[in-house]
Amino acid sequence: MKPIADFAKHFGTNLSLDERFVFKKANRYFLINEKLRSLISDDFFYAGTYLGKDKGDVFFPSFSLLAMIAERKEANSVVVDDKSEWLFICGRDVFWRGINKVTGMRKKGELTLVLNTYGECLGFGKMTSDSKVKQGGQKVAVENISDIGDFLRRERRK
């Protein structure tokens, strides 16, 4: 599925999913297994692993898809400290001073996963500056695009 593969490429990695097991329902994509495929009918509401959705030309990934990308060692990512983890899941940006480690591209405008110290994916964002040395710790390094705090925001929006 092109939108998913294209999205993964933004993180400097390839993700190839077996198309026989990727189902599209309206604008949403789901990855299912053999067993589910034998049982599923067209009118399902949700199935297997939710991968994300199209909105116009933009693909919005699910947190499961981000976690799948995070399993790729080469994927762009930053590991943040505990304080930055909390701020990030509250919807805030990541400052350079809160970053413990950077993997992959660190160019302005690149997408990067945001991981906690356990290597768990908290969401993703866009690099806003090129390097730690030039910008200093007080500058924003990653602009928050999506974070797992969204699960709570969805509940509140209901």
Place this chain on the structure above:
Amino acid sequence: MSGKEFFVNRYNELGWKYKPVLLKQAIRINTMNADENEVIKRLKARGVELEKIPFLLNGYWVTKSKVSVGATTEYLLGLYSIQEAAAQIPATIFTDLRDRTVLDACAAPGGKTIQLADLMRNTGAIIALDVEKRRLTALSNQLERCRVKNAIVYFCDARQASNLKVQFDCVLLDVPCSGNFAADKQWFKNRTLKDIERNAAVQRNILAEAAKIVKPDGEIVYSTCSLEPEENELNMDWAIRNLNLKTEKLDCYGEQAPTDIYGKKLDSSIGNCRRIWPGLTQGFFICKLRKRARSE
């Protein structure tokens, strides 16, 4: 026929003396996603004090917390769920869930669906149904948060589950019920015996449908958070008399269900069911039914 006195007298006749209850918040570790001890350690570091619930597999009471347990990173990553202690019992009653085809007939908001997936280690398949579309969105969000991979969700009334054309090894019927006073402060004000009888009739329809779609020798776990025998023992008595089902003895928290309900003698096998009066948990009722094999 309503009001606190009316219902309290009924409980008294069933052998339980009414007392007000303050429920403790409980969580369940999703061991498919994380090591139990690791999660406990991480929560402790956040100022969450837990006490193991002695009659549950992965359940803990939250005894003290500096943070909201519904807003930690660990919660948002699906490492645990918030689930009332008694509500953690029904999914554990099935004999063996791995690689099975399981129906969660009244699934939203999804606490038990996630627990089923956890017990199944994401193997097999869960078909999860609910009749309210709004609740399906909440269910789907929970499945995504907890990284459940083996569920298909349908907008479907449990009373029409045979339209799915699937035969199930296991069926969880955590049916819509009247609830109980421990979980609802206004319960005595809002409920009448007529409501309860109406709910009991819906529950019998759901049971009848489940009996059609469970395989011979397959298992149905029926549960409610109601204390009213019309929704519990009396419905189970009806089910074993009319639906080719038999009860199986349960070895879980709770007491033996009564078989004499306000003078009506029920089948003695109803004593296999478990009734949980409010106290350590909210009120609950659980029954394990097995569809008789063709040869029986």
